[in-house]
Amino acid sequence: MRSLLGIGLAGAAGFAVLAVVGCPTTPTTPPTGGGGGGGTGNAPTLVGLDANKPMILPFTVQAAYNDDTMFFHMSWEGDRGDTHDYFRYTNGAWQREGGVRRDAQATIDNDPLRGSTNKNSTIYESRVTFMLDDPNGPNAVAGFAEFGCMLTCHDNSRAMPMWVNADGEVHKYLPDTIPGRLDLWHHRLGRSNPAGQSDDQWVGQRINGEGDGDGGSRNGDAGTSPYATASTDDDGNPEWVFDPSTTGGFYAFPFEELFTSPMRFFADETAENLGPNAPLPVGIPYADAVAMGYVPSEGDTVPRRRQRQTEGSRGDISAAGTTFTASASDPLMGTWNSNIQRALDTGNDDDTALADGGVYNIAFAVHKGMVTVRDHYVSFAYTVSLNGGDADIQAVKIAGSGAGTLPDFTDTAMFPLTEMSLFLPGITSYEFLIGENEGLDYVDPATGESIGQSHAGANGLLTQGLSCRACHTAAEADVFETPPTGGFNAGSMEMHVPERGGVNTPTPLPPQ
Numbered sequence: 441m442r443s444l445l446g447i448g449l450a451g452a453a454g455f456a457v458l459a460v461v462g463c464p465t466t467p468t469t470p471p472t473g474g475g476g477g478g479g480t481g482n483a484p485t486l487v488g489l490d491a492n493k494p495m496i497l498p499f500t501v502q503a504a505y506n507d508d509t510m511f512f513h514m515s516w517e518g519d520r521g522d523t524h525d526y527f528r529y530t531n532g533a534w535q536r537e538g539g540v541r542r543d544a545q546a547t548i549d550n551d552p553l554r555g556s557t558n559k560n561s562t563i564y565e566s567r568v569t570f571m572l573d574d575p576n577g578p579n580a581v582a583g584f585a586e587f588g589c590m591l592t593c594h595d596n597s598r599a600m601p602m603w604v605n606a607d608g609e610v611h612k613y614l615p616d617t618i619p620g621r622l623d624l625w626h627h628r629l630g631r632s633n634p635a636g637q638s639d640d641q642w643v644g645q646r647i648n649g650e651g652d653g654d655g656g657s658r659n660g661d662a663g664t665s666p667y668a669t670a671s672t673d674d675d676g677n678p679e680w681v682f683d684p685s686t687t688g689g690f691y692a693f694p695f696e697e698l699f700t701s702p703m704r705f706f707a708d709e710t711a712e713n714l715g716p717n718a719p720l721p722v723g724i725p726y727a728d729a730v731a732m733g734y735v736p737s738e739g740d741t742v743p744r745r746r747q748r749q750t751e752g753s754r755g756d757i758s759a760a761g762t763t764f765t766a767s768a769s770d771p772l773m774g775t776w777n778s779n780i781q782r783a784l785d786t787g788n789d790d791d792t793a794l795a796d797g798g799v800y801n802i803a804f805a806v807h808k809g810m811v812t813v814r815d816h817y818v819s820f821a822y823t824v825s826l827n828g829g830d831a832d833i834q835a836v837k838i839a840g841s842g843a844g845t846l847p848d849f850t851d852t853a854m855f856p857l858t859e860m861s862l863f864l865p866g867i868t869s870y871e872f873l874i875g876e877n878e879g880l881d882y883v884d885p886a887t888g889e890s891i892g893q894s895h896a897g898a899n900g901l902l903t904q905g906l907s908c909r910a911c912h913t914a915a916e917a918d919v920f921e922t923p924p925t926g927g928f929n930a931g932s933m934e935m936h937v938p939e940r941g942g943v944n945t946p947t948p949l950p951p952q
């Protein structure tokens with residue numbers, strides 16, 4: 441079972457081990473890749489919600505496919521976000537660092553109702569995701585073309601008005617009246633991308649009103665996920681620290697260097713040679729490190745997640761060719777180009793199969809700026825066509841097979857860009873949209889104002905089959921499409937969503 445240690449030590453030759461043995465305490469400065477000097481600072485701190493975050497995120501999509509493989513390319517500007525959560529040795533004990541931004545706010549506000557109040561810092565991975573629906577397939581989800589992701593967002597979801605912290609991690613789920621499955625392509629930029637991988641999940645109905653985790657129904661596809669999560673032993677020590685033979689002699693890195701250290705992620709032996717950063721530093725069992733002479737010192741930091749090779753349906757999506765290009769002024773901010781690949785038809789029933797001639801519904805989201813839950817950016821529903829005719833996104837057929845040769849997405853004449861505005865959804869829930877909350881008023885704690893729950897578009901959505909885009913744009917600057925019968929200009933999300941409160945601010949609540 442523990443071949444890891446054997447491989448690591450044998451592979452790295454004796455000198456690294458000797459160096460460590462000869463050095464009783466952990467050196468304070470691990471190798472820094474580029475940032476150097478240790479002077480850039482940027483140690484993670486505890487940060488609350490960012491009220492100045494823009495409502496709109498410009499986002500582009502390109503798509504292509506060959507005989508058996510689908511390629512997506514998605515681009516936006518944001519933070520590097522390739523860090524997630526950590527253990528840090530402080531005052532003689534290991535403590536957790538990082539976590540949910542709204543928990544950080546609850547910690548700052550000392551408000552246990554709205555989040556856990558024990559956060560020490562704000563660190564969270566960025567991600568780009570989409571949900572995919574084949575309206576003619578076995579898992580078709582009625583209403584996804586009209587509602588997009590809003591179909592899965594509910595008043596009792598985490599950080600929404602009917603949720604309290606004691607409810608736990610209530611994920612997205614399909615309404616109890618709408619069966620089917622949405623295929624969730626989940627490119628995690630902290631927990632999977634460093635090893636060139638993506639996560640692959642699906643969203644369905646809750647079973648008997650219950651779901652995965654603490655409720656909701658976002659599920660991992662069958663198989664092995666791209667990361668494992670460290671437990672702690674009876675003494676509170678993390679499950680893994682670095683194998684010094686893979687880090688030039690270091691078991692941990694100083695917390696202050698978290699955002700600059702090349703040791704901000706580690707892998708197990710199955711993933712150490714995967715992805716553009718290979719070889720990745722390797723995590724080994726804590727006890728093995730102690731046996732080798734490791735004694736933790738103040739500030740020592742190790743990742744909480746250890747990346748690993750995905751297996752089975754969970755591992756269907758690869759992320760070769762993904763890049764982050766830092767801006768000139770800030771190495772932690774820049775442009776992400778997410779490249780992901782998957783077999784058109786994986787043969788797995790937890791995936792939506794794609795085929796030549798098909799048109800599918802698709803809706804995107806970007807988590808950026810160390811946030812999760814509804815603080816992400818979302819799109820309306822779009823369509824993607826594989827030579828199936830009219831659609832928002834035209835996937836271009838290219839010759840060949842397999843994922844080995846990536847399309848040259850810099851050639852935008854060949855692979856047309858679909859530009860879209862992603863928006864912050866605030867507390868826009870399925871229940872609100874269909875008029876189920878009529879008569880219920882929330883109170884916005886930020887303004888003290890009462891927030892009505894009627895949606896003038898409910899009828900159009902439910903009885904006329906109109907989608908959000910028949911009546912709304914995302915950004916105010918977006919051009920309204922020619923509305924279908926029944927549609928009309930009812931304003932932008934950029935304008936409307938903040939009127940309902942809860943955008944980068946505390947959540948409006950039912951009257952207490």
Ligand code: HEC
Nearest residue numbers: 586587590868896897900901906907908911930936937940
């Ligand atoms: C048939 C047209 C129509 C459709 C379809 C429609 N809406 Fe609306 N929506 C409206 C109108 C009208 C208003 C009220 C505008 C106003 O008050 O200025 C509104 C208001 C809103 C508001 C602001 C509510 C408030 O409290 O003022 C949000 C948010 C919203 N819509 C989201 C959506 C989303 C998301 C969808 C798609 C799932 C959607 N709408 C579909 C017509 C529509």
